[in-house]
Amino acid sequence: xxxxxxxxxxxxxxxxxxxxxxxxxxxxxxxxxxxxxxxxxxxxxxxxxxxxxxxxxxxxxxxxxxxxxxxxxxxxxxxxxxxxxxxxxxxxxxxxxxxxxxxxxxxxxxxxxxxxxxxxxxxxxxxxxxxxxxxxxxxxxxxxxxxxxxxxxxxxxxxxxxxxxxxxxxxxxxxxxxxxxxxxxxxxxxxxxxxxxxxxxxxxxxxxxxxxxxxxxxxxxxxxxxxxxxxxxxxxxxxxxxxxxxxxxxxxxxxxxxxxxxxxxxxxxxxxxxxxxxxxxxxxxxxxxxxxxxxxxxxxxxxxxxxxxxxxxxxxxxxxxxxxxxxxxxxxxxxxxxxxxxxxxxxxxxxxxxxxxxxxxxxxxxxxxxxxxxxxxxxxxxxxxxxxxxxx
Amino acid sequence: xxxxxxxxxxxxxxxxxxxxxxxxxxxxxxxxxxxxxxxxxxxxxxxxxxxxxxxxxxxxxxxxxxxxxxxxxxxxxxxxxxxxxxxxxxxxxxxxxxxxxxxxxxxxxxxxxxxxxxxxxxxxxxxxxxxxxxxxxxxxxxxxxxxxxxxxxxxxxxxxxxxxxxxxxxxxxxxxxxxxxxxxxxxxxxxxxxxxxxxxxxxxxxxxxxxxxxxxxxxxxxxxxxxxxxxxxxxxxxxxxxxxxxxx
Ligand SMILES: Cc1cc2nc3c(=O)[nH]c(=O)nc-3n(C[C@H](O)[C@H](O)[C@H](O)COP(=O)(O)OP(=O)(O)OC[C@H]3O[C@@H](n4cnc5c(N)ncnc54)[C@H](O)[C@@H]3O)c2cc1C
Numbered sequence: 112x113x114x115x116x117x118x119x120x121x122x123x124x125x126x127x128x129x130x131x132x133x134x135x136x137x138x139x140x141x142x143x144x145x146x147x148x149x150x151x152x153x154x155x156x157x158x159x160x161x162x163x164x165x166x167x168x169x170x171x172x173x174x175x176x177x178x179x180x181x182x183x184x185x186x187x188x189x190x191x192x193x194x195x196x197x198x199x200x201x202x203x204x205x206x207x208x209x210x211x212x213x214x215x216x217x218x219x220x221x222x223x224x225x226x227x228x229x230x231x232x233x234x235x236x237x238x239x240x241x242x243x244x245x246x247x248x249x250x251x252x253x254x255x256x257x258x259x260x261x262x263x264x265x266x267x268x269x270x271x272x273x274x275x276x277x278x279x280x281x282x283x284x285x286x287x288x289x290x291x292x293x294x295x296x297x298x299x300x301x302x303x304x305x306x307x308x309x310x311x312x313x314x315x316x317x318x319x320x321x322x323x324x325x326x327x328x329x330x331x332x333x334x335x336x337x338x339x340x341x342x343x344x345x346x347x348x349x350x351x352x353x354x355x356x357x358x359x360x361x362x363x364x365x366x367x368x369x370x371x372x373x374x375x376x377x378x379x380x381x382x383x384x385x386x387x388x389x390x391x392x393x394x395x396x397x398x399x400x401x402x403x404x405x406x407x408x409x410x411x412x413x414x415x416x417x418x419x420x421x422x423x424x425x426x427x428x429x430x431x432x433x434x435x436x437x438x439x440x441x442x443x444x445x446x447x448x449x450x451x452x453x454x455x456x457x458x459x460x461x462x463x464x465x466x467x468x469x470x471x472x473x474x475x476x477x478x479x480x481x482x483x484x485x486x487x488x489x490x491x492x493x494x495x496x497x498x499x500x501x502x503x
Numbered sequence: 504x505x506x507x508x509x510x511x512x513x514x515x516x517x518x519x520x521x522x523x524x525x526x527x528x529x530x531x532x533x534x535x536x537x538x539x540x541x542x543x544x545x546x547x548x549x550x551x552x553x554x555x556x557x558x559x560x561x562x563x564x565x566x567x568x569x570x571x572x573x574x575x576x577x578x579x580x581x582x583x584x585x586x587x588x589x590x591x592x593x594x595x596x597x598x599x600x601x602x603x604x605x606x607x608x609x610x611x612x613x614x615x616x617x618x619x620x621x622x623x624x625x626x627x628x629x630x631x632x633x634x635x636x637x638x639x640x641x642x643x644x645x646x647x648x649x650x651x652x653x654x655x656x657x658x659x660x661x662x663x664x665x666x667x668x669x670x671x672x673x674x675x676x677x678x679x680x681x682x683x684x685x686x687x688x689x690x691x692x693x694x695x696x697x698x699x700x701x702x703x704x705x706x707x708x709x710x711x712x713x714x715x716x717x718x719x720x721x722x723x724x725x726x727x728x729x730x731x732x733x734x735x736x737x738x739x740x741x742x743x744x745x746x747x748x749x750x751x
Contacts, residue, residue: 135575170688
């Protein structure tokens, strides 16, 4: 890959809305990504391999649980800082950002919010330091958009729970040390359980041949009469709202992350268009190419404003799930469209691994599907404004 | 061991340079500021010394409050405290006076500056500080080893290097080689949070006259197009080198 010359656009002087600390968080994360992610990521994505060695670096920079309090190993930062970190990491690669989202919002968050003190003390510092990598098992082969229909279940066997079922499309599954698994009890109520690698009957086969998020490992979680100690049940919240609370946190990060991917595509296309000469002129001088660039920066700017406001609301604990859905849906769609347009602007070079655009484009096909599909988020907004659910 | 690292707040190397106020001032609009790269090598070396043999690392800057983020970043990287001397850094003598006064008041064992700042590249401050304090001085330093109060200093000289010894306290002007690029530290999130509670002291400037004034700035001539001369036409080449390029 060519050297990483990325410069972030700030068309509306939004940096003025950020604190000195936010800017430092963003700069530090960006510097880290330039040093550790961009030089290697294309190669790993081409080989469809997760760059395991960066887990330590991600932990060191503080990308695992940035908003988790310091006493549990996090940094205790605010939500805008978390968003900016996700933006910068996804600017590098959506797969690397996925690993951070899962670890922070889908594993550390439920343990912190729904776990007891022993569980927090036992797992959070190790997850923050990267000693443990976690995964989140909600989706099943027959229950994706409708997780409430899940069939994975556990039975109370007196001194332990007996867990059966299977989860599919689980990020980090193949090498996760622990899994936060959502399963139904005998009354059909959903609970979170912490399942550890090595428990008998628990396997994590890898899902191969993905054309998207190739630098992030995805797999299944298979539970065949797994004996889970009773102290591994997350006691403080149950019902579908529990996993959905985690998704709110992850989706918030994704709304920011998508801006990172979009900025990288825009920045690359802008630089290329000014340098690439056809018909004796830079292609940036043609109206059709300017239209693309002008629309890209307009959409990025709108998305930045949306997430900044959402970040303020979330800091004040006022952001609703529906507001988060709107931002996730809008921003990922915006990024995907920008990636496709930017790819065309680079002509043949756009499909090569010399540039990051095609990788972003393929990655975003997962991002637009996971954490609630593009359609489902629309239905959430629809339900929110009409009061009528249109899912069934 | 009390170490003072002088940090200047300079435009990022990718910045577009423009001038304001009738070409008498640097136009800071849209410019990103960073820790002077030469100072960053020195800061990292100071942190290594502290980690190996104990002590404190203080960072100082002469500047207005626009430089606070730069000092805060140095704190996030690992400095213990920061001091900002609240004044416009008008010229090298003024800045050196401020730093020398600070050193005299607080008593440091080692003052690490960069060999120069990449904004105006004067490279005078470290030498002036040493002169004002009457301390030994070495620059540009590519190596610094300490054994108690004995310092071994490696200095870059034309065509080689010079190794010298001095007894602390000393002032050095550092550069790459004090540590390497790969050793530079990116602040982590915990560091950024801790930096919130580390002291950043603002103190007034001492009286010092300003000895130089910038009259006008201008950009270098844009590079002219390359002229190709046929390899057989040596006469033309000589003529152009003489009359146009004026190098012979
Ligand atoms: C790379 C990757 C990583 C993932 N990581 C994780 C993870 O770590 N943990 C986890 O639990 N899950 C994970 N997922 C799963 C992801 O969340 C699901 O794929 C997603 O929720 C969609 O479910 P599905 O694939 O079963 O699609 P389906 O639910 O079958 O949807 C298929 C299509 O039908 C549409 N649709 C469904 N229902 C409706 C309706 N009521 N009205 C209108 N349209 C509808 C959808 O929008 C979609 O277009 C991951 C997925 C991918 C691709």
